[in-house]
Structures are given as C-alpha cells and as structure tokens.
Amino acid sequence: MLRTLARLAAEAPRPAFNIHANPYKAQKIWPPDFAKLSQKHQFRLERRYRRRAKLKWARPRWTKMVKLAQLGSVISLAVVLGYGILFMDWGREETPFKGV
Template identity: 75%
Template sequence: MLRTLVRRAAEAPRPFNFASNPYKAKKIWPPNFDNMSQKHQFRLERRYKRRAKLAWARPRWTKGVKLAQNGIIIFVLVYGVLFMDWGREDTPFKGVSDASEQMEGKS
C-alpha cells in the first residue's frame, strides 16, 4: 500500500482531458433549447428550479432565524406590557401591569 502511495505521488499530474474521461455524462448539459418543445423546456426548467431550491435550502438556519425573530417579538411585547414605564398614569396595559406587580409582591 505504501509503495502505491509513493508511486502515485511521484507521477506527474496530468491535465484533465474530457476525451479520456471514464465518467462520461449521460446527457449533454446545458441542453439545446432550440430543438426542444415548449413542454419539454418547461419540464427542464421546473426540475432545475426544484433541484436548485433543494440544494440551497437551509432548514436548520431558517428554523433558528424564525425562532430568534419570534423570541425577540415576544420579549418586546412582554416588556412593553408588563415592565416598561410609559410615563403616564392611564396606559392601556395598566391593569395587567398592576396585576403583575402584585404577583411579584406576593412571591
């Protein structure tokens, strides 16, 4: 095994040659849209869009961003309703704020 690694490392790197590639593509890409029907073009475009969307999907990142956004919104609403000093006596949340202060005093 070690001899094989040494032999391969000693070989000069050859430039890639499309003609001698053992893994040839089954279909030519991009296809020639001039020779296709409208229906076939639409199918290819739809398939490409679906695959591109799947390739760029980041479900964990999206879920994390949504959780962070909702957490911030809930925090701001709760803080504004219960703890923020509005500087006025007659706020729309006066009853809720007073109830939360009374519950804190009982604990």
C-alpha cells in the same frame, strides 16, 4: 494507525483528472439546445432545474435560527410592554389598569 499511514504513504499518487480521458462519459449533452426541444420538454427541464436549485440553496439551519430570533424578539417586546403597562411604577397614583 501506523499501518494506515504506511499504506497511504506507499500508494502511488493518482494522475490529475482529465475530462477528455474520462471513462464515464455523459449520456446527454448539457445544456440542451432549447430551440430543438418541444415546449413541454422545455418546461419539464426548467421545472427540474428550479426544484434542484431550490434544494441546493435551501438553508434549513439558517431559516430555523432566523425564525427563533424573530420569535424571541417578539416575545421580549411583549414582555417589556406588558411590564410597562401593568406593573411599572409611573409615579402617578392612577394607572389605566389599576383595577387589574
């Protein structure tokens, strides 16, 4: 642990990132000029963008929790209605489900 801290403290600070001095240049210009692309290529790029955006903004944990909350609320409503109809004492002798 101490050796790691000493090594990290001894390292020289890295210079700030400079986009113009980047050794890893992009191979393609983005965004492309859609006026110069064919309809088929435009559709491919749009479809790829839509798919990536959908994956980026997907929230599987949130979706799962919302579904569980909805299921819990439906089940609790069914339990309350079932109890109210079948077992609750309404103060009357005859109930619609007395035979049940």
